[in-house]
Amino acid sequence: MELAKIEQYIEKYFEGTTTLAEEKVLKTYFSQDEVAPHLRAYQPMFRFFSEAREEKSAREFRLRSGRKRYYAWFSVAATVVIALGVWLSGGPSTEEKEALLAYEETVQALYMVGKNLNKGANKMEYLNEFEAAKNKILPPENK
Missing domain, CATH: 1.20.5 (Single alpha-helices involved in coiled-coils or other helix-helix interfaces)
Incomplete structure (x- = not known):
């Protein structure tokens, strides 16, 4: 891989404008043993990203779908309460x-x-x- 292109990809990476293909090229380059001396500081970071992607949790997680239902009912109830409050206090008071x-x-x-x-x-x-x-x-x- 051309060194100038890698440097350009690194600059784009830190600006947040790289594509997935460019990031894949960077990960491939930094997973090699031969990296340019002035770019070796980035090698542990890209290796960490590659290794962290492969990690799996040993703990099993269960998702509770019942809570979603409660949240939906709470949001409906809150909407009804707000609508009633607006409707009941819609007109000006006698003092006003x-x-x-x-x-x-x-x-x-x-x-x-x-x-x-x-x-x-x-x-x-x-x-x-x-x-x-x-x-x-x-x-x-x-x-």
């Missing part, structure tokens, strides 16, 4: 309704006050004109 009504009435009152203030500000122009005309006719008083 009263607060919303008070808010709307306050907004209307403030709007009316603002509208009347604007009318009053427009009338102030007439007062300024009146004051100017009065000052032309009567001399200003000494203060």
Whole structure:
């Protein structure tokens, strides 16, 4: 195997972009006794992966399928409880309704006050004109 290709595969391996075929080439290369001196540090790692794949457990494990059924029922029950909670608390409470009504009435009152203030500000122009005309006719008083 070409050494440059192995180095390229190692770089891709540590980036996580190798294919299964490239990883197989790396495992085959590092299972040999003749490995380039600057790549010998990787040899124990790839040998470990090959040996660990062959290991079998002596202990027998049984899978309990009953627990899956319980988890399914628990998830259904939780969904029903959440749906009922949302459905029962769907509308606003009487306090919230009263607060919303008070808010709307306050907004209307403030709007009316603002509208009347604007009318009053427009009338102030007439007062300024009146004051100017009065000052032309009567001399200003000494203060």
